[in-house]
Amino acid sequence: MSERQAGLEAILKQAPVVPVLVIDDVALAVPLARALVEGGLPVLEITLRTKAAPDCIRAIRAEVKNAIVGSGTVLDAQGLEISEELGCAFAVSPGATPALLDAAKGSKTPLLPASRSPSETMFLLEKGYALQKFFPAEQSGGAAYLGALASPLPQVRFCPTGGITAEIAPSYLKLANVITVGGSWMAPKALLAAKDWAAITKLSAAAASLKA
Numbered sequence: 133m134s135e136r137q138a139g140l141e142a143i144l145k146q147a148p149v150v151p152v153l154v155i156d157d158v159a160l161a162v163p164l165a166r167a168l169v170e171g172g173l174p175v176l177e178i179t180l181r182t183k184a185a186p187d188c189i190r191a192i193r194a195e196v197k198n199a200i201v202g203s204g205t206v207l208d209a210q211g212l213e214i215s216e217e218l219g220c221a222f223a224v225s226p227g228a229t230p231a232l233l234d235a236a237k238g239s240k241t242p243l244l245p246a247s248r249s250p251s252e253t254m255f256l257l258e259k260g261y262a263l264q265k266f267f268p269a270e271q272s273g274g275a276a277y278l279g280a281l282a283s284p285l286p287q288v289r290f291c292p293t294g295g296i297t298a299e300i301a302p303s304y305l306k307l308a309n310v311i312t313v314g315g316s317w318m319a320p321k322a323l324l325a326a327k328d329w330a331a332i333t334k335l336s337a338a339a340a341s342l343k344a
């Protein structure tokens with residue numbers, strides 16, 4: 133395993149759940165990150181899907197001690213370059229393309245690319261990725277499907293993401309090939325709109341208490 137991948141492994145081991153966040157309003161970024169970190173989830177994935185995302189990443193990195201900030205929805209070389217410029221600790225992609233993997237070779241930011249079939253998993257393994265996202269997890273066959281990959285491909289560990297809830301997360305976390313789980317259930321839109329940080333901390337604490 134490369135040094136970059138070992139660094140990524142150490143990050144993903146920090147908590148059983150990685151909140152996947154879509155933040156439109158930069159003013160919400162810091163209090164949201166604080167609420168999640170306070171609950172015990174320090175590893176945060178801020179998706180690059182919104183215009184505000186780069187400023188949100190900057191603000192959280194500057195103001196929230198103990199947060200480990202990565203980027204999400206990294207689709208191409210440009211997304212990876214932005215992630216590196218922002219000082220992201222890692223970058224997550226919903227898939228993988230030859231261009232993205234080429235760009236990742238020259239990037240300091242460790243990439244977590246995604247697969248959702250044995251062939252895709254093997255392809256990424258050939259490229260040196262023993263850590264992969266499994267996306268979209270629930271829609272692709274869920275924990276039963278992912279668990280079945282552990283027999284022929286035990287060297288790959290996954291971060292399943294997509295459609296996972298507080299109720300479903302334990303079924304993934306008990307699998308030998310799961311390192312952590314990604315999800316958005318700790319920061320539902322309604323709580324974010326209401327700025328109910330205490331409720332978000334409570335959901336974060338419940339997620340943090342799940343066993344990886």
Ligand SMILES: O=C(O)C(=O)C[C@H](O)[C@H](O)COP(=O)(O)O
Pocket residue numbers: 152179204205206224225226267293294295296314315316317
């Ligand atoms: O942005 C990316 O890179 C993605 O791959 C998509 C995210 O993982 C999902 O948006 C997770 O969202 P939930 O389904 O609400 O848990």
